Amino acid sequence: MKTSIVLTGVGGQGVITATNILGKAAVNADVKVYASEVHGMAQRGGSVYCTVRMGDVSSPLIASGTANVIVSTEPIEALRYIQYANKKTKVITDTNPVVPFTVNVGGETYPSLDEVYDAISSHAELITLDALQIAKDAGARITKNIVLLGGLAETGLLPFDSDILLDTIFANVPSKFKSVNDTAFKGGMKAVKKK
Amino acid sequence: MEIIEEKPEKTILLLGNEAITRGAIEAGVDVATTYPGTPSSEIADTFSHIAKYLKKKNKKPSFYFQYSTNEKVALEVAGAASFSKLRSLTCMKHVGLNVASDAFMTYLYVGCKGGHVIISADDPSCHSSQNEQDNRYFALFASCPMFEPTTPEEAKEMTRIGFDVSEELKSPILLRTTTRLNHARGPVTLKKPKPSKGKGFFEKDPDLVTVPATARKKHPELLEKMKKAAALSDKSPFNEFIQIGKKSKMGILTSGVAYNYVKEAAEELKVDVTILKLGMTHPIPPKMTKKLLSDCDTVVVVEELEPILENQIHTMADEQGIDVKILGKSTDHFSRLYEYNPDIVTNVLAKIFDKKTPFPKSKESQIKLPSRPPALCPGCPHRATYYAVKKVAPKDTVYPTDIGCYTLGKAPPLEMADLLLCMGSNAGTACGLSISTDQKIVSYMGDSTFFHSGIPPIVNAVHHNHDVVITVLDNRTTAMTGHQPHPGTETDGMGNPARRILIEDVVKGCGVEHVEVVNPNNVTRTSEAFKRALDFKGTSVVVSKAPCILLKNRDRRKEGKPVPTFEVDQEKCTQCNTCLDKFGCPAFYKKDGSVYIDEQQCNGCGNCLQICPEKAIKVRKEEN
Numbered sequence: 050m051k052t053s054i055v056l057t058g059v060g061g062q063g064v065i066t067a068t069n070i071l072g073k074a075a076v077n078a079d080v081k082v083y084a085s086e087v088h089g090m091a092q093r094g095g096s097v098y099c100t101v102r103m104g105d106v107s108s109p110l111i112a113s114g115t116a117n118v119i120v121s122t123e124p125i126e127a128l129r130y131i132q133y134a135n136k137k138t139k140v141i142t143d144t145n146p147v148v149p150f151t152v153n154v155g156g157e158t159y160p161s162l163d164e165v166y167d168a169i170s171s172h173a174e175l176i177t178l179d180a181l182q183i184a185k186d187a188g189a190r191i192t193k194n195i196v197l198l199g200g201l202a203e204t205g206l207l208p209f210d211s212d213i214l215l216d217t218i219f220a221n222v223p224s225k226f227k228s229v230n231d232t233a234f235k236g237g238m239k240a241v242k243k244k
Numbered sequence: 245m246e247i248i249e250e251k252p253e254k255t256i257l258l259l260g261n262e263a264i265t266r267g268a269i270e271a272g273v274d275v276a277t278t279y280p281g282t283p284s285s286e287i288a289d290t291f292s293h294i295a296k297y298l299k300k301k302n303k304k305p306s307f308y309f310q311y312s313t314n315e316k317v318a319l320e321v322a323g324a325a326s327f328s329k330l331r332s333l334t335c336m337k338h339v340g341l342n343v344a345s346d347a348f349m350t351y352l353y354v355g356c357k358g359g360h361v362i363i364s365a366d367d368p369s370c371h372s373s374q375n376e377q378d379n380r381y382f383a384l385f386a387s388c389p390m391f392e393p394t395t396p397e398e399a400k401e402m403t404r405i406g407f408d409v410s411e412e413l414k415s416p417i418l419l420r421t422t423t424r425l426n427h428a429r430g431p432v433t434l435k436k437p438k439p440s441k442g443k444g445f446f447e448k449d450p451d452l453v454t455v456p457a458t459a460r461k462k463h464p465e466l467l468e469k470m471k472k473a474a475a476l477s478d479k480s481p482f483n484e485f486i487q488i489g490k491k492s493k494m495g496i497l498t499s500g501v502a503y504n505y506v507k508e509a510a511e512e513l514k515v516d517v518t519i520l521k522l523g524m525t526h527p528i529p530p531k532m533t534k535k536l537l538s539d540c541d542t543v544v545v546v547e548e549l550e551p552i553l554e555n556q557i558h559t560m561a562d563e564q565g566i567d568v569k570i571l572g573k574s575t576d577h578f579s580r581l582y583e584y585n586p587d588i589v590t591n592v593l594a595k596i597f598d599k600k601t602p603f604p605k606s607k608e609s610q611i612k613l614p615s616r617p618p619a620l621c622p623g624c625p626h627r628a629t630y631y632a633v634k635k636v637a638p639k640d641t642v643y644p645t646d647i648g649c650y651t652l653g654k655a656p657p658l659e660m661a662d663l664l665l666c667m668g669s670n671a672g673t674a675c676g677l678s679i680s681t682d683q684k685i686v687s688y689m690g691d692s693t694f695f696h697s698g699i700p701p702i703v704n705a706v707h708h709n710h711d712v713v714i715t716v717l718d719n720r721t722t723a724m725t726g727h728q729p730h731p732g733t734e735t736d737g738m739g740n741p742a743r744r745i746l747i748e749d750v751v752k753g754c755g756v757e758h759v760e761v762v763n764p765n766n767v768t769r770t771s772e773a774f775k776r777a778l779d780f781k782g783t784s785v786v787v788s789k790a791p792c793i794l795l796k797n798r799d800r801r802k803e804g805k806p807v808p809t810f811e812v813d814q815e816k817c818t819q820c821n822t823c824l825d826k827f828g829c830p831a832f833y834k835k836d837g838s839v840y841i842d843e844q845q846c847n848g849c850g851n852c853l854q855i856c857p858e859k860a861i862k863v864r865k866e867e868n
Contacts, residue, residue: 059616062844069257072429076257083395083504084429086259087371088282088726094830094845095618108504109428112586114606126616128609135604147844149616150830154656157614168611181844190844 052103052208053111054201055133058122059147060095063194067120068099070198074217075103078209083109094150096126103208117206119173120197122180123147124165134173141200141241142169143180143193176200176244183236189226192233199237211238245297247290252436260425261286263396263432264363265294267403268333269306271359272438275325276309277318279696280725281337282372283426284365288335288737289726296739306440311728311737314667314696315340319347319362326356326416327452328444331407335363338379339666343697345382350454351416352386353462355469358444359407360416362388365426368548368583374647374666376582378549383418383526387466389473390418390526391482392500396430402482402523404435413473420525422548424501424583474527482523483532489516494597495540497533497553499525502546505589512602513594528556537566544596545572548584571596619652622831623793623847625764626650626717630660631827631855632770633686633715637778641684642677646670646698648690649724649792650717657828660688668697671714675701678710684778685712692722692730694747699754705783706755713777716747718789727795751785758784765790767854793847809846809864810853812839816860827855
């Protein structure tokens, strides 16, 4: 049994933090886990691509067509890595675009969100949520990554209970932010449940 | 701080780099040194975080740690600790070993006393580097025993046991990692740390002075040492045979992270194959390797980058008259370029073993997506400097640059990077350009780069009266690699107060006659300063000093101060696009003809207030 998760987004949106928390949750659940991250130069507003693999795995990297879930903090970043998806893959993405500077000064085009969503849906099962708004409502826009982790937990694809993930989140954020993160996580769960 | 607080036997999730630090602590390391560089940085940063954490608790760490001025100094500092019989560690990125190589090559002749683990973090695919050189050649070049981990757990154990091997052979060892190990997370089981020594004793020894007569005596000793190392390699717990399926005449020789892809591919493809997984890769284990070559009629070599194992087994098979087919780079099955991944390895093995690829069909996005390369952050003071220079420099001005965040100024619309080789090359190439062309030269380097290798070329410029403007972009930190301190900051890597060295004082001391310090967040004054520097005949230095916006905002948040964000006053904005087309702040974007500031991206520097000709930028009311 293998669970392969892609986490993606834009540098600075908490993708690496989410990857780390997910990995720690797996260890807490006594599930074998390997994760891979991108640090350094790629973090400066670049596209961030992380992977988490759980279960009977050796490689932290994912083969094309074998991701169970793609979680993205930005719509086109979900589509950028769609080759890792197959028809059964769930793609959970935030709906708030971050337009790269190459559009403003390089003459490149940011496609319409309808186009992006249609394209993702032709490859995989799409779940969208306004994670930024849910995070703001919870009290801090930086908890957007936690909202998406809540959404991920709700898919039931993790090989452990969502409580383990939530407890791991609490253990890795300052205690004064516990309730904000709790609201953000549950907000994400609720948003995905509705879909 | 579970990396030091959790009990032995407990399994925790660690980054490959954190695991290396833990391994060193378990081995009782006394002295650790570095110059930061991705993908190695978190090894040293973990020492730094532990030291600061313990300091807060009024506890003394079991080690001394420093961010040295460059990799060569780092290796010399830790080497001296080893000569004093202390256990020491030095970590750096692959190109850092080029800088340290002068010390490294002769260090192997001399050998060490206390165990010394040297980590080279290679970067196949150049995720954050100017090249993808394979530093395993350095192990062969210098005759240095080498280990290559596949997982964080193995990285910890190789580091821990590496100290013992180093002491047994009286030789420093090279732990060669790659990005996918450094930045992989995995479960690591902790062992009880050995106590460190604290202080050693330097016993005088004429063999430590490498005059020619000593060197001639030491070289044969080094070759003998490598014979002993080869025997150790055959007994190393890190070299092992792994059988997938039934015994067959097919073998795979692999090392490092490539093993992870090989193992999963062999399982997925359901092939019968014997894998020889090498963890100690220099010297390769002669007996085990010979056994693999003799037992198989075909051996596939799976190693990233250069054909180092492959060339060695070709030679071994020839010398020993073993009839075996060797598949790898020489047969074009695998590439010498870039890092491998499960797709590459599985597809090549599927072809060799005549199997179908086991993965479901998938394809890349059919819609063309805008690229998202890394860029200078919104609010970065370097952008303001570049903008200010561009306003006053003549059209053909050449901009040699250097290694750091500011290299990202290469992107349009700033295009403030014309030439880059390595750390410190900005000022050296500036000297050369000034004698080769009549164009104006404005070079850029960061503050940490200045101390690393920027000073000698400034001395060269002054001595030869080269007509150049050398800019030090002083953002008060080593930003790109994760905000490490340097000799220009007030604290050291252990959180202790440190003597702050002012860049302007150093360059004045070097004899630079025209030196100015400016705050780039005042764009007009910065432009004026560069105008004066350009008009000066001879070597001038401008120190453009303002803290990294990420640090500034971190401090603001710590102090509970809000970070302001800005928005465009649509009534005043005439869509002149200066903010987008000339300043190029990535927080700005255009939608349906109007210009907006993305609240998710704005870091609140407010420099757009200065550059907007229509005064159409205002503070955003809503905060979150």
